[in-house]
Amino acid sequence: MIRALELTKRYAGVTALDGVSFEARPGEVLGFLGPNGAGKTTTMRILTGYVAATRGRVEVCGVDFHADSRRARARIGYLPESVPLYSEMRVDEYLRYRAALKGVPSRARAARLDDVTQKVGIAGERRRVIGQLSKGYRQRVGLADALLHRPEVLILDEPTDGLDPNQRRDVLALVAELGRERTVILSTHILPEVESVCSRVVILDRGRIIAEGVPAELQRSHDLIVIARGAAQAIEAALAALEGVTRVEAAAEPDDVARFTVAATRDVREAAAEAVARAGGRLRELSPRARGLEEVFARLTRERAS
């Protein structure tokens, strides 16, 4: 469980974060979405105590960061963006060092190393020098480090950045599994990832939260797909004339059939069926259309810009 209250961060006149509040509970994977420079990394860094917020509070499992930063940090596992590691050390050496640093009792260390290296799939790479590992393995070493002290909260900044599609899928599967018993916060700018693993998302733009919710909810809309046989131009005009319809796109299909994508601000299903009939067309299919997160994201960030 981690809770952020009214986080604000200013750097020399620039407001990187402006009154951001949110909460993540155990068993939840909270996704942080936003264009580059939206404040994702700044948020992650405040949550992990790497930088201090100008204003606002962070609470980790009831421990206030301000009151006891070290105790709060002991409950967090962190994978920083681009995974900085000591390249001259071996994987095993590094993890043993990190375990000692995080206060894992010396008797438990060997078993803990076995456990985390197995979990992230680097059991066979433990003797290798970190500097010679591929990006995917480095990422996993970072994840293993984040898990070493069995933290209740995991914070992962762009965990799939720079990975190939297979590695990306593996890491996401792992994150989803880890999220079952812990609180996970993950940041990314790759939307399909969020759709696949996050139970809730926060969309950040220029230091503010512009949307928050379950991915399916954010994607819900009144948009329709209409497939009809008949004079495409007449049908398109009739649909576009309906109240609440903002945009219609037509695409021709074989046999005098056309497919219309209708963007609407309210429920126009019956009206659309009638409009097709009025224009002399015969309706073949009418279905609701879910917006991709990509679209939601683009619309939200554009709305704020204008």
Add this chain to the structure above:
Amino acid sequence: MKALVIARRELAAYFLSPVSYLVLTLFLVVEGYSFWLFMELLSGRDTPHGAVMQYFFGGTFLYWLFVMFLVSVITMRLVAEERRQGTIEPLLTAPVGEADVIAGKYLGALGFWAALWLPTLLYVVVLRAYAPAGAAPDAGPIAAGYLGTLLVGASAIALGLLASALTRNQILAAVLCFSVLAILLLVGALGDALVRTGPWAPVLQHINLFRHMEDFGRGIVDSRHVVYHVTLALVGLFFATRALAWRRGA
């Protein structure tokens, strides 16, 4: 405890870096040469008499130049490199305090400093083995010389660590460290040489590092010298800790 964990990693990192072996080799060449030089000079017929190790520790500018250079190279990467590589982020987000981080890095560097000087104990062995009966070098002054060198290292490394905590550029850290040490050395030495009377004379005498090592080399362990170096080390470490906290924005 956490400081010791960091110190161990830091010390190991020295021995994993090729630069360290370069430093180690250079050190042994220069020190070996200066040992031989003093032996040669002091064993001549019309030369001043004295103990070799006394000159070896601080009798010359060579010693100080090398101390300043070595400490700058040893300390420059301590924090600056972590900042540049970004490894400072996992370090500072682990449940450790800034003081632990600084203390750990300090002890690691001091350990390497001690390891550098360790092989020079062989010179003492050589002196004892070849000295004529009854003329074996006195152990006391030699021990004091090593103590003095450790103390000089203790204060200089703390200042180098502070320099490294202030920047992410190692070269800048090294130059900063070297400059500060050079200023400390010169202010004391030149001041002491130029100002012979007046209220400042005893102060300048006290901070003249040449005098410190001359005393240690003779076997004099002056508590004022010890206090000077310990104080300087604590000041350096305190500000290095503050520099870490300040960079965090706290």
